[in-house]
Amino acid sequence: MRALTFSEYGPASVLEVADVVEPHAGPGRIRVAVRASGLTPADCRLRSGRFRDMVPLHLPHVLGMDAAGVVDEVGAGVTGVRPGDEVFGIVDVAELGGANAEYAVLAAWAPKPDALTWEQAGGAAGNVETATRALDRLKVGTGTSLLIEGAAGGVGTVAVQLAAARGATVVGTAGAHNHTFVAGLGATPTTYGPGLSERVAALAPGGVDAVLDCAGSGSLPDLVDLAGSPDRVVTIADMNAGEYGVHHTRSAGPGADPPAVEGLAVAAALAGQGRFTVPVAAAFTLENAAAAHRLSETGHARGKIVLIL
Ligand SMILES: NC(=O)c1ccc[n+]([C@@H]2O[C@H](COP(=O)([O-])OP(=O)(O)OC[C@H]3O[C@@H](n4cnc5c(N)ncnc54)[C@H](OP(=O)(O)O)[C@@H]3O)[C@@H](O)[C@H]2O)c1
Helix, strand or coil: CCEEEECCCCCCHHHEEEECCCCCCCCCEEEEEEEEEEHHHHHHHHHHHCCCCCCCCCCCCCCEEEEEEEEECCCCCCCCCCCCCCEEEEEEHHHCCCCEEEEEEEEEEEEEECCCCCCHHHHHHHHHHHHHHHHHHHHCCCCCCEEEECEEEEEHHHHHHHHCCCEEEEEEEEEEEHHHHHHHEEEEECCCCCCCCHHHHHHHCCCCEEEEECCCCHHHHHHHHHHHHHHHECCCCCCCCCHCEEEECCCCCCCCCCCCCHHHHHHHHHHHHHCCCCCCCEEEEHHHHHHHHHHHHHCCCCCEEEEEC
C-alpha cells in the first residue's frame, strides 16, 4: 500500500510516499481504508529526529496518529462496528504513527458524523482526545471560566468548542488576524504575549478558574499567576511544566494520562447537533506532504492540517 514514510531523519524533504506492507487488525482493533488523516506537530518532530533519543523509531517509519475512513477489517473481540462503516479514530499511541497511509489500524474510534467531511473527520480524533483529556483534568464544566493559550491551532480550536459545549466561558489567545476566527468558535479572543494578564483581567473580571496551554510558548509563569495556582493549569506542549508545578498531560510514555477516547463519541454527537466542527487549515495529498510539514513547522496553521488519499 502507499504510505507516507521517511528512511532517515531530517527536513521535510526526507518524506517519501513508499510502497509498504499493509497492516492488519489484531484483537480489539479495526482497519480502515483511509480517506483522510491528520498531521500533528509531533509527526514533524518524529521526522526531524528531535525525539530520536526519547523514542527511537524503526525506519522507514509510517507517520500519522489519526484518520477517518471505511472499515474493512474488524479484529477479534470487537463489537458494534462492521466492514463498510464510516469511522474516525486514533492509532495505538505506542505505535507513534501508521495513519498517513492507504490502510490504517485504529485502536479507538467513533462513527463519522455526516456533519463532518472526510477531511474534517480525518483530522479530528487526535485533537479531540487531547482536548478532552486536558479539559477533564481541569474539571471544566458548566460555569468554568477558562483561558486557552493558543486557541487558533489544531488542538486549541477543538478545545474551545468542547469547553463551550460543557458550559464554560472561554477566553482564547491568538494572533490578531485570527480573532474573528476564534470568536466564531465560541471564545472571546485576545492576543498572546506581554500584557496578557491585564487583557484577560479586563475580559474576565471575576478571574479565570482554569488555564489550558496549547502553545508551549514559555508563558506558564503568567498562566499560573492568572489561574492563581499551578494545579489549575494544564499544558499539552510545555516540556518545562514541572519547574512551575504544572501538569503536562500526554497519552503515552512515562507519567502518561489514560487516553480520553470517550471524547470521540461526544464530539461526533456535538457535530451532529451543529455544535462542533474541525476547521481545516489546509489539505494536501500524500505526495505533497512535505509542504504540509513545512506549514505545520511555521507554528501558525489556522486549525488542522490534513492529508487526503
Ligand atoms: N501532549 C499531548 O497529548 C499533545 C497532543 C497534541 C499536540 N500536542 C502539542 O501541542 C502543541 C499544539 O499542537 P497543535 O496541533 O494545536 O499545533 P498547531 O496546530 O501547529 O498550533 C499552532 C497554533 O499555535 C498558535 N501560536 C503560535 N505561537 C503562539 C504563542 N506564542 N502563543 C499562543 N499561541 C501561539 C498559532 O496561533 P496564531 O497563528 O494565531 O499565532 C497557531 O494557530 C504542539 O506542541 C503539539 O506537539 C501535545
